Each structure stands twice: as C-alpha cells, then as structure tokens.
Amino acid sequence: MQVRRVVGVTGSGGRGSGYVVAPRLVLTSAHVTGPAGAAVRMFHPGRAGAYGGAVVWAGTPGGRDDAALVAVDDPAWEPPEGGVVRWGRTITYRPGIRCESWGLPSFAQREDRPAELWQPAGALNPGDRYVGDRYVMTPDGHPPRVSADGVSPWEGMSGAALVCGDLLAGVVTADPARLEHARLEAVPAYVLFADPAFRRVLAAHTGRADQALEPIEYQHLAEPAEPAGAQAASPAALLQPHRQVVPFRxxxxxxxxxxxxxxxxxxxxxxxxxxxxxxxxxxxxxxxxxxxxxxxxxxxxxxxxxxxxxxxxxxxxxxxxxxxxxxxxxxxxxxxxxxxxxxxxxxxxxxxxxxxxxxxxxxxxxxxxxxxxxxxxxxxxxxxLPALEPDADSRAGAYRQAAAAFAGALAALPGRQGRPWARLAATLPDPTQREGMGNALTLHMTALADLLDRSAPAPDEPGTPGSDEGAGGVEDRLLVHERRYWRTTAIGRGLYPALSMETLTDALAAAVGWGAASHAEADALMRRVPGLADQPADRRTGVRAWIGGLYPPAAEPPWGQLQPDRLAECFLGRHLETNSHLADHLTPAASPAQATRLLTVYARAAAHPVFTHRLDAALTDLCVRHAEVLAVPAIQVATQVEAPQPLLAALHRLLSDPGIDAETLWHWHDQLPLASHALADWVAQLASRLADHSRHHADHPALVMSLSNLSVRLAALGRREEALEPATEAAQVCRRLAETHPDAFLPDLAVILNNLSNRLADLGRREEALEVIAEAVAIRRRLAGARPETFLPDLALSLNNLSIRLADLGRREEALEAVTITRRLVKVYPSVYQEDLERSLMTMERLRSDA
CATH class of the missing domain: 3.40.50.300 (P-loop containing nucleotide triphosphate hydrolases)
Incomplete structure (x- = not known):
C-alpha cells in the first residue's frame, strides 16, 4: 500500500479518508462525500495545501455499495507517481488473509497538530459477513478506546482503502459498535465492479477498460504485473501482447x-x-x-x-x-x-x-x-491456432487497422512526437502480396516497420524497406530502428562513444541470449563480455543499468526482455552469426538456467526462415565444444523446441565419442525426461552405451539396470525383437545375483521378470510370457509374506499382469481369480492400492467383455 496515495477527505457527511486510484480519481466513502455532483475537499496528510473535486460516482450512503469516486479538478493537484492501481477479491474461504489500511481515525488526532495517519494491519476471513457482502478486517492488537462523548474511535477512517498484498480489495465503511470497535467493515471491490457506471468512470480516468479483479489468495502464483503506468519506450515495445495496441480481431x-x-x-x-x-x-x-x-x-x-x-x-x-x-x-x-x-x-x-x-x-x-x-x-x-488472416481482403483490412493503431501509439512514443504518423499510415502500400502476412505478428511487425521506414528510412543500414522480401525479414527492419533506440539511450547515459556500439551490442546479446537472475549474476555476465572485461566496475554497472532501462523488468531486476520473442531470436541469431566468438566467452561459466535459455533462443533462431538453417552447424558445434555446460540443457530443450535437429545432432556426436566415461553417461541418463519421442533414438543409443560399459563388470547391479533400460527403450521404439535380447540377459544376470544375495536382489529380479514377460508378450510368445510372470508372482508372494507393508503393492501389480497373460491364452477363469485376489488386497489397504484397483477393474471389464 502506498502512503503517497492516502488523502484526507471532507464532504457533506463530514471527515473521512480516501485513496488515489488514478491520476485524478480518489476512492472514498459515499456517506462522507454525499451524492454525485457534490463538492469535496482533499489533502495529503503531512503536506500543505488542499484541493477541490467533485463526486462523479456514488453508491448508497450506509448501503451495500457505500463508496464514491471523486474527480480532482483542482489545477494545483499533483498526481502521485505510479499510475493506476490493481484491484482484487477473495476466491477461497481460507481464513486469516492478511490485509492493511491507511486512514485518519479520530483517536489518532490531537488538537493543534497536523492531521495524523494510522495504519491498521490485520486479517480477514472471507466467510465473515458473507451474506451482507462485506469484508471484515480484524486489526492486530487491542482496539482503540471509545472517547468520553461516545464517538467511535475509528471516525474519520471511512473511505480508507482495504488492501491485501498488492491488490485493493475494498473501502472501509464502518466499525460495528456491537463488536466493541474491534473490527472494521469494508465494501468489497467486487460489489463496486458489479456496477457498470462505476467501471465506466474508472475506465475514463485510467484509460483502461480491461481492468479486472485479481484473485487475492493467488497473487504469489501470478506473473508479475508491469509497473502501473509504464509506457512503451521503443518501437518494439508496442508489439507486446499486454499493451494491445492493435485491437483484437x-x-x-x-x-x-x-x-x-x-x-x-x-x-x-x-x-x-x-x-x-x-x-x-x-x-x-x-x-x-x-x-x-x-x-x-x-x-x-x-x-x-x-x-x-x-x-x-x-x-x-x-x-x-x-x-x-x-x-x-x-x-x-x-x-x-x-x-x-x-x-x-x-x-x-x-x-x-x-x-x-x-x-x-x-x-x-x-x-x-x-x-x-x-x-x-x-x-x-x-x-x-490457424493463420489469422487467410485471404487477401482480410489481410488488407487487418494491415490498415494495425497501421492506424501504431500511428496513434507512435505519436506518444518518446522522441517520435510531432511526426505526421496518421498521414503516413494512410499512404502505406497494399501489403497483400507479401509473404507470411497470414501470421498475426508478421502482419503487425510489417505495418510498424513500414511506418517507421516511411518516417526515417535507413538505406545505409541492413533491413531497408522491402528487405522482408529478400534475404532479410521484417524482424531485421525493426531491429534497425531498435538499434537507433539503443544508440540514443547509450549516448544519454554517457556510455557511447566511450564504449563502442559493438561492445554494447555484445552486452545486449548476452542479456538476450543468456539472461541473469540477479544483479550479481548480471555483473558476472557483463565481466565475460570481451569489450567489458577490462572496464571499471562502475562502467559495467552502467551497462547493466542501460539494458535495464531499455527493457525494464516487470518484477525483480536486473532487466526485462527484448520482445516479441521472434525479434529477440532474430537479433541473437544475427549477432552470433557474425560474432560467434561471443558464445565461447559467455558459455563456460553459464548457470543451468542461462544455458537452457541460450539453447532455447538459439535453436528457435536457427529454425527461423531468414536463416535457412545456416545457424544449425554453429549451434551443434557450440554444444559439442561446451558439453560440460550444454549437454544436459540440450537434452531438456530438445523436447521443447519445434526444430531440435541441431541439438540432437550434438547429442549424437557426443555419444559417439569412444572415450566417454560411464559417469558422464549415467549423469545424462539421470537427467532424461520421463518420456520423449524426440529423444527416443538417442536414448536407446545411450542405454546401449551404458550396457556396453556395464558389461566390463559382469554380474554387477549396474549391468542389470543398463540392460533393463535398453530393453524398455528399444520396445518404446517398436524394435521388439531387439528389445528381447537385453531383457533376457538382464534376467540371467539378476538370477545369478539373487542366488548369492537373495535379500538384496530378489525384489529386482521380480521387476526384471515383469519386463521380460512384457517383451515376450510383445512378440506373441504368450506361453513363455505367462511362465515368466508366474515366476515374478511367486517371488513377490514370498516377499510379501515376510514384509507385507513393503511388497504387497508390487504383488498386486504382478497379479494384474498375470491376469492379462492368462487372458491372452484364453484362461479367463484363472485370470478373473487373479483379479479377485487383487481386489481383496485393495480392501485391506485401500489407499495403497488405488491405482492397482483401477488396473484390476479395467482388466476385469476386459475379461468380461471377451467372455
């Protein structure tokens, strides 16, 4: 809650409190201000001066919607910094939600002294006064005493904002005497937002018709909101989705x-x-x-x-x-x-x-x-999601709409006011013959680039108008104008020409491609930029602050992101294409998060049409050169990007190294996702290499695991004949281990036999599959007899598999008997066996339908 937004309010109903919710709009109580049109006086506690205003919306004094909005019409008024506020509501019945308020209650005032503030903090339970549409705040500590004349100690608090975290939740309206003034009641924001007239006034003063109530209890789950009132500073910022510069269509x-x-x-x-x-x-x-x-x-x-x-x-x-x-x-x-x-x-x-x-x-x-x-x-x-504009007519209309919207936004952009943007937009050529205009972002970027090029063409720089039809793309054209923004701000901060634009662009590429989670990580990253390594610390700090000024962070520093993503990907791809050495300087000390970000942005850039796969080899080579940093992130990112081929090529090259050690192989194995079709071939090769390494240690547990993994991976690829061999070998090795150390390896043998049974069944060898699973059931029966709490779940799983094998051979009565045993186990241990019950029920239904 921001104290600079708190005001004292005096209206026809007496003294109260208020909160500035827009540059010239104050939220307060209707029983303080009186009806719409009434004159109101306001002041900032602790500061000289008073200001006039008029009520532009009012609820019912003392009623369900006892709140008011006052427009400040005094020319001497100076709006507090920070723009508009965010609103919220409770959406659970979780008790003890923390809240606070600021106001000017009577008990805090002293004669002949300036008006004094009080900041009660406490908790609210959403169920209190639920029927009456009220929030009830229980302030911490003892309630204030009632004065000798019986006046409420909280008089003057009416109209104060009730805030939960970063969200304005309501307006204080009363303190029930029956509760000995130990509670404060508030009109919830959801009551106010239910009134269209309230929303219209709020939208008129904030310029935002899309304000909505956010869930108070889930603030900690939500993406950080952009700082209120933050304005776009560069052309690219106008493309950010949350700004919605171009109307949705x-x-x-x-x-x-x-x-x-x-x-x-x-x-x-x-x-x-x-x-x-x-x-x-x-x-x-x-x-x-x-x-x-x-x-x-x-x-x-x-x-x-x-x-x-x-x-x-x-x-x-x-x-x-x-x-x-x-x-x-x-x-x-x-x-x-x-x-x-x-x-x-x-x-x-x-x-x-x-x-x-x-x-x-x-x-x-x-x-x-x-x-x-x-x-x-x-x-x-x-x-x-299909193309937004499928035909030429719709593309032309969308382009004209986008150009007009960007013209209006550019007129407010710093350093670009005063240009005839609307006239330029009206003279732009027909875009319908250009490629890629069915893509919404391509169309918007083209309209923006066309406007910018008309205003300030750059024939001496890459990305000239029309280059999106040649070797470059519309991203390149926008980057020309974005680079001008970089240079202008660098001059303003005294960084250029003290540092070259090449060095500054290297630093920006580091921020875009590698990123940083803190000031310390950003400083370490800047030290690895070649042109900054020998610079004083304050110069590097200045560069870090320059990047943060170009692209302010929504939450924690050091910086935000160049957006949209395609622009960032194109910028990094272009920069690394001509400055490949930069990646070698920055990558060796990269954190896992930085390495993951680099590979994600780089792989997406490599797949962009403007590069026609020219970056693939460089990305693959980078992963191989810095395998100790990039191999594990490559495993993860390969499952996430649309075109993982360069990453897969690197992983295959690394795996083909005959000198690779088993520790590294196991480390990669431990980082594998639960399942991945993109990695399936590579994972099978990894399992094969692990099995080869493990064979140097005959009858070793690692060999059993390696062979079993290899079998599972080959089966997942549909290579059933090949999958049987390692499954059989794993069973043989595990049998020998179990003979000498039964306590340690009998449980593993049952697992291996389950796998072997499945592999045999895959090949139609049903009798053998039944024999093997029957052995697994026998082992688990013995184990469960000794330690039921540990091994009964495994027995249920094997019994379910046994029923399937019996059913495959037409032995339905025996199969149903196995399912029945599983159901008995479930009755004894219902929480443990829930999943096994579901399997058994599915098996039972299958058997009955086959009967």
Missing part, C-alpha cells in the same frame, strides 16, 4: 470453442499451440478478459512458482482459469499444477489453459508424469 470460432470448454463443469485442460507470432497470447488475453468480466478468477502462472505453492489451487471456491504460457518449457511445473488440481473438490470449475509453440514430444509425455496427470489430461482439448 477475428478468432470467433476458436473463442467459441474455448468458451464452451470453460463452461463445462469441473476440471478441464486445453492446449492451444501454434508457431511464434500466431497470436496465442493475444487470444488468451482476450479470452481471460471476457471470463474475468463474467466473474472468473484468472491467474497467468509465473514460471518461478515452486511446486509446493501450487497446492493453494485446491482451495478455489470460484471459477478459476490458470494460464501457462510457454508450457512446453515448464512440464515439471505443469505436472505439479495438475497434481494440485486433482485435489480440488470440483464444486467450482477449475480450468488450465496451456499455450505452446508445439504439441510434440513434451505434450505426449505429460500424461506420464503421474497417474493424476494421465486422468486429468484424458479429455484435454488440443487446438492448433
């Missing part, structure tokens, strides 16, 4: 499908996928805006949220939509989110919308994260 069919999906009861997951720039984020923002207006709580999930914090989702008591952008790079977090959703009671809908560039390997592997994930994703929708 089209997509009615897929929006209808998404609305229908959201309206279904209970849980639902949906994946929307398309290449970069097709409009996934704009579509999702438009959808979330509509749903928020219909009473939904919306969370754009922050990638940094740990799994433990996601458990809060289970408490949602209102319709909740969680959006996960770049989902292909966040599979672990998505898995944890699904686990949390599985624990929700289903009384209100909870939906998860995943946005990704591809529905490839990562999506196919997601159900294998857990049983809950498999169940929740069984009916998940998958929606590819």
């Amino acid at each position: 089209g997509r009615e069919e897929i929006l209808a499908r998404l609305h229908a999906w959201a309206e279904r009861p209970g849980f639902g997951a949906c994946l929307v996928h398309a290449g970069g720039g097709q409009g996934k984020t704009r579509l999702a923002r438009h959808l979330t805006g509509r749903l928020a207006g219909a009473g939904w709580a919306v969370v754009w999930l922050d990638a940094r949220v740990p799994a433990a914090d996601l458990a809060a989702v289970r408490d949602a008591a209102a319709p909740l939509l969680i959006v996960v952008d770049y989902a292909e790079a966040r599979t672990e977090q998505v898995g944890a989110l699904l686990e949390a959703c599985a624990r929700h009671d289903g009384a209100s809908p909870v939906k998860v919308l995943l946005l990704a560039r591809t529905a490839g390997s990562w999506w196919q592997a997601l159900p294998e994260i857990s049983r809950n994930a498999e169940l929740l994703l069984a009916d998940a929708g998958v929606m590819p």
Whole structure:
C-alpha cells in the first residue's frame, strides 16, 4: 500500500479518508462525500495545501455499495507517481488473509497538530459477513478506546482503502459498535465492479477498460504485473501482447470453442499451440478478459512458482482459469499444477489453459508424469491456432487497422512526437502480396516497420524497406530502428562513444541470449563480455543499468526482455552469426538456467526462415565444444523446441565419442525426461552405451539396470525383437545375483521378470510370457509374506499382469481369480492400492467383455 496515495477527505457527511486510484480519481466513502455532483475537499496528510473535486460516482450512503469516486479538478493537484492501481477479491474461504489500511481515525488526532495517519494491519476471513457482502478486517492488537462523548474511535477512517498484498480489495465503511470497535467493515471491490457506471468512470480516468479483479489468495502464483503506468519506450515495445495496441480481431470460432470448454463443469485442460507470432497470447488475453468480466478468477502462472505453492489451487471456491504460457518449457511445473488440481473438490470449475509453440514430444509425455496427470489430461482439448488472416481482403483490412493503431501509439512514443504518423499510415502500400502476412505478428511487425521506414528510412543500414522480401525479414527492419533506440539511450547515459556500439551490442546479446537472475549474476555476465572485461566496475554497472532501462523488468531486476520473442531470436541469431566468438566467452561459466535459455533462443533462431538453417552447424558445434555446460540443457530443450535437429545432432556426436566415461553417461541418463519421442533414438543409443560399459563388470547391479533400460527403450521404439535380447540377459544376470544375495536382489529380479514377460508378450510368445510372470508372482508372494507393508503393492501389480497373460491364452477363469485376489488386497489397504484397483477393474471389464 502506498502512503503517497492516502488523502484526507471532507464532504457533506463530514471527515473521512480516501485513496488515489488514478491520476485524478480518489476512492472514498459515499456517506462522507454525499451524492454525485457534490463538492469535496482533499489533502495529503503531512503536506500543505488542499484541493477541490467533485463526486462523479456514488453508491448508497450506509448501503451495500457505500463508496464514491471523486474527480480532482483542482489545477494545483499533483498526481502521485505510479499510475493506476490493481484491484482484487477473495476466491477461497481460507481464513486469516492478511490485509492493511491507511486512514485518519479520530483517536489518532490531537488538537493543534497536523492531521495524523494510522495504519491498521490485520486479517480477514472471507466467510465473515458473507451474506451482507462485506469484508471484515480484524486489526492486530487491542482496539482503540471509545472517547468520553461516545464517538467511535475509528471516525474519520471511512473511505480508507482495504488492501491485501498488492491488490485493493475494498473501502472501509464502518466499525460495528456491537463488536466493541474491534473490527472494521469494508465494501468489497467486487460489489463496486458489479456496477457498470462505476467501471465506466474508472475506465475514463485510467484509460483502461480491461481492468479486472485479481484473485487475492493467488497473487504469489501470478506473473508479475508491469509497473502501473509504464509506457512503451521503443518501437518494439508496442508489439507486446499486454499493451494491445492493435485491437483484437477475428478468432470467433476458436473463442467459441474455448468458451464452451470453460463452461463445462469441473476440471478441464486445453492446449492451444501454434508457431511464434500466431497470436496465442493475444487470444488468451482476450479470452481471460471476457471470463474475468463474467466473474472468473484468472491467474497467468509465473514460471518461478515452486511446486509446493501450487497446492493453494485446491482451495478455489470460484471459477478459476490458470494460464501457462510457454508450457512446453515448464512440464515439471505443469505436472505439479495438475497434481494440485486433482485435489480440488470440483464444486467450482477449475480450468488450465496451456499455450505452446508445439504439441510434440513434451505434450505426449505429460500424461506420464503421474497417474493424476494421465486422468486429468484424458479429455484435454488440443487446438492448433490457424493463420489469422487467410485471404487477401482480410489481410488488407487487418494491415490498415494495425497501421492506424501504431500511428496513434507512435505519436506518444518518446522522441517520435510531432511526426505526421496518421498521414503516413494512410499512404502505406497494399501489403497483400507479401509473404507470411497470414501470421498475426508478421502482419503487425510489417505495418510498424513500414511506418517507421516511411518516417526515417535507413538505406545505409541492413533491413531497408522491402528487405522482408529478400534475404532479410521484417524482424531485421525493426531491429534497425531498435538499434537507433539503443544508440540514443547509450549516448544519454554517457556510455557511447566511450564504449563502442559493438561492445554494447555484445552486452545486449548476452542479456538476450543468456539472461541473469540477479544483479550479481548480471555483473558476472557483463565481466565475460570481451569489450567489458577490462572496464571499471562502475562502467559495467552502467551497462547493466542501460539494458535495464531499455527493457525494464516487470518484477525483480536486473532487466526485462527484448520482445516479441521472434525479434529477440532474430537479433541473437544475427549477432552470433557474425560474432560467434561471443558464445565461447559467455558459455563456460553459464548457470543451468542461462544455458537452457541460450539453447532455447538459439535453436528457435536457427529454425527461423531468414536463416535457412545456416545457424544449425554453429549451434551443434557450440554444444559439442561446451558439453560440460550444454549437454544436459540440450537434452531438456530438445523436447521443447519445434526444430531440435541441431541439438540432437550434438547429442549424437557426443555419444559417439569412444572415450566417454560411464559417469558422464549415467549423469545424462539421470537427467532424461520421463518420456520423449524426440529423444527416443538417442536414448536407446545411450542405454546401449551404458550396457556396453556395464558389461566390463559382469554380474554387477549396474549391468542389470543398463540392460533393463535398453530393453524398455528399444520396445518404446517398436524394435521388439531387439528389445528381447537385453531383457533376457538382464534376467540371467539378476538370477545369478539373487542366488548369492537373495535379500538384496530378489525384489529386482521380480521387476526384471515383469519386463521380460512384457517383451515376450510383445512378440506373441504368450506361453513363455505367462511362465515368466508366474515366476515374478511367486517371488513377490514370498516377499510379501515376510514384509507385507513393503511388497504387497508390487504383488498386486504382478497379479494384474498375470491376469492379462492368462487372458491372452484364453484362461479367463484363472485370470478373473487373479483379479479377485487383487481386489481383496485393495480392501485391506485401500489407499495403497488405488491405482492397482483401477488396473484390476479395467482388466476385469476386459475379461468380461471377451467372455
């Protein structure tokens, strides 16, 4: 809560408090101000001067909507810094939600002294005064005493803002005497937002018609909001989806499908996928805006949220939509989110919308994260996002609309005011013959680049007008203008020409390609930039601050990102194409997060049409040269990007090294995702290399594991004949180990026999498969007899597999008997055997349907 926004208010109803919610708009109480049109006086506590204003919206004094908005019309008024505020509401019944307020209660005042503030902090329980549409704050500590004349000690607090975290949740309106003034009641923000007139006034003063109530309890899960009032500083910033410079258009069919999906009861997951720039984020923002207006709580999930914090989702008591952008790079977090959703009671809908560039390997592997994930994703929708503008007429209209919108935005951009942008937009040529204009971002970038080129052509620089039809692309054209912005700001900060633009661009490429999670990591990265290595620390700090000024961070420093992503990818690709040495300077000391970011951006750049795969070899070579840093990130990123070929080529080259040691191979093996079709061939080769290494240690447990892994990997590739050999060898080795050390290796032997049985069944060798699984069941019966709490679950699994093998041979009665035994185990240990029960029931149904 910001003290500079707190004001004292005097109206026809007496003294009160208020809070500045827009540059010239104050939120307060209707019983303080009086009706719409009434004159009001305001002041900043601790500062001289008073200001006039008029009520522009008022609820009912003492009623359900006892609040008012006052427009400050005094020319002497100086708006507080920070722009507009964010609003919120509770969406759970979780008690003890922390809150605070600022106001000017009577008990804090003293005669002949300036008006004094009080900052009560406390908690609210969403269930208190639920029927009466009130929030009730219980301040910490003892309540103030009632004065001798019986006046409430909280008099003057009416109209103060009630804030939870970063969200304005309500307006203080009363302190019930029956509760001995130990509580403060507030009109919730959701009551105010239910009034269209309130929203219209708020939109008129903030310039934002899309303000919505955010879920108070899930602030810690949400992506950081851009600082209120932050303005675009560079041309590229106008393309950021959250700015919505160009009005949303089209997509009615897929929006209808998404609305229908959201309206279904209970849980639902949906994946929307398309290449970069097709409009996934704009579509999702438009959808979330509509749903928020219909009473939904919306969370754009922050990638940094740990799994433990996601458990809060289970408490949602209102319709909740969680959006996960770049989902292909966040599979672990998505898995944890699904686990949390599985624990929700289903009384209100909870939906998860995943946005990704591809529905490839990562999506196919997601159900294998857990049983809950498999169940929740069984009916998940998958929606590819088609081209936005499929025909020439629609493209021409969209282009004209975008050009006009950018013309208006450019007129407000620093250093670009006063140019005839609207006239330039009206003279732009017909764009319909250009390639790629069905892509929403390409169309928008083209309109913006055309405008900028008309205003300030650059024939002496790469990316001249029309270059998107040649070897370059529209990204190159925009980068010309972005570089001018870099140079101008560098001059303003005294960095150029003291440092060359080559050095400064190297530093910016480091920030774009490698990134940094803290000031310390950013400083370390800047020290590795060749032209900055010998510079004083304050000069490097100045460069870091310059980048942060170019692209301010939404939350923690040191800097934000060059956006849109395609622009960042093109910039890094161009820079590394001509400055390949930079990657060798920056990569050896990169953190895992930096290495992952580099490979993601570099791989996507390599796949961009403007490079026609010219970057592939350089990316592969970089991974091989710096395998100790990049090999593991390459394993992860290869499952996430649309074109992983350069990364796969590097992994195959590394694996073909005859001198590679077993420790490195096992390290790579331990980093493998649960499943990945993109890596399947390489993983099978890795398993083969591990088996070869392990054979040097005959009858060693590592050999058993290596052979079993190899068998599973080959089977996953459909190479069933080859998969049987290592499975058979693993069983032979494990038998010998179990003969000498039964306590240690009999459990492993049962696992190996399960695998061998499956491999035999894959080849139609059913009698042998039955014989092997029967042996596994016998082993697990003995183990469960001695230690039931440990081995009974394994026995249930083997019995289920035994029933399948018996059914394959037409021995249905025996198969049903095996299933029946499993069901008995479930009755004894229901929580332990839930998954086994589900398997057994599926097996039972199969057997009955075959009968």
